[in-house]
Amino acid sequence: DVKVTQSSRYLVKRTGEKVFLECVQDMDHENMFWYRQDPGLGLRLIYFSYDVKMKEKGDIPEGYSVSREKKERFSLILESASTNQTSMYLCASSPGMVNTEAFFGQGTRLTVV
Amino acid sequence: RKEVEQDPGPFNVPEGATVAFNCTYSNSASQSFFWYRQDCRKEPKLLMSVYSSGNEDGRFTAQLNRASQYISLLIRDSKLSDSATYLCVVNSYNQGGKLIFGQGTELSVKP
Numbered sequence: 001d002v003k004v005t006q007s008s009r010y011l012v013k014r015t016g017e018k019v020f021l022e023c024v025q026d027m028d029h030e031n032m033f034w035y036r037q038d039p040g041l042g043l044r045l046i047y048f049s050y051d052v053k054m055k056e057k058g059d060i061p062e063g064y065s066v067s068r069e070k071k072e073r074f075s076l077i078l079e080s081a082s083t084n085q086t087s088m089y090l091c092a093s094s095p096g097m098v099n100t101e102a103f104f105g106q107g108t109r110l111t112v113v
Numbered sequence: 114r115k116e117v118e119q120d121p122g123p124f125n126v127p128e129g130a131t132v133a134f135n136c137t138y139s140n141s142a143s144q145s146f147f148w149y150r151q152d153c154r155k156e157p158k159l160l161m162s163v164y165s166s167g168n169e170d171g172r173f174t175a176q177l178n179r180a181s182q183y184i185s186l187l188i189r190d191s192k193l194s195d196s197a198t199y200l201c202v203v204n205s206y207n208q209g210g211k212l213i214f215g216q217g218t219e220l221s222v223k224p
Contacts, residue, residue: 031210042200042216043157050210058211090156094212101147102202102212104156 003027006091006105013112019078021108023091031094032074033102034058034066036087043090049074081112114139119201119215127223130191134218136184136201145204146177148186150197151217157200160186191222 007022025032031050035043035058045058047066055066063085067075074093078085088109094102119136126132138146146163161168163175163184174187184201201215 033212035214040216043214045211045213048211056211092212094210096210100145101159101162104158106156 004091004093004103004105006089006108008108009106011108011110013078013081013110015082015112017078017081017112019081019110019112021076021078021089021091021110023074023076023093023105024072025074025093025103026072027093027095027103028071029093029095029103030071031096031100031102032068033092033094034064034074034076035090035092036060036085037090037107038087046076078110081110083112086110086112115216116140116213117201117203117215119199119218121218122198123219123221125221125223126191128191128193130222131187131189132191132220133188134186134199134201134220136186136215138182138184138201138203138213140203140205140213141182143182143203143205146175146184147202147204148173148175148184149200149202149214151200152197157214160199188220191220193222193224196220196222 033048034046049068065077091105092102148160149157150160151157167176172189176185198217
């Protein structure tokens with residue numbers, strides 16, 4: 001069974017903290033994605049990676065960075081958390097460039113106080 | 114203009130109704146199209162891919178009109194269990210394969 005696992009379901013962090021969100025997939029997929037989901041705005045792409053050590057900015061990369069040192073793991077880093085980064089964060093992976101299904105993790109609800 | 118735009122919701126329909134969702138996309142180079150379903154507090158999951166010739170899966174029918182850059186999803190004989198948010202998704206090779214999501218349309222099916 002396909003599996004994308006995010007390290008935390010719920011997270012509360014303080015403003016200014018460095019935050020790491022981890023995502024692991026066990027399907028040997030090439031592509032991995034980080035989205036955030038906010039009411040009325042849908043899923044917005046933060047970063048994606050199509051190979052180890054490769055990354056591409058999505059639509060809203062400001063305030064975020066990513067790391068992909070191994071194929072199965074894609075980390076999202078909030079360098080200095082701010083309250084406007086309170087959101088649901090969703091990781092996904094897919095096997096190819098086009099015409100392929102993306103599989104999502106269960107999401108991390110991050111609250112920055 | 115957003116790359117992928119969907120009908121605003123929510124749609125409130127009775128059981129047994131037929132409901133249609135529409136979606137438009139702005140990138141004419143888009144190559145793959147999908148409908149995802151997201152239940153409350155859950156992750157999105159693929160409902161169906163959308164092919165140029167149109168495709169059907171049980172009560173669900175998806176259509177693609179490349180000339181108008183328009184995608185639709187038709188749900189016939191709605192069930193209570195169809196209540197969810199439906200997300201239109203577009204994928205373009207010239208954008209490195211990234212998946213672009215619409216904002217979603219919420220469907221609520223009532224008894």
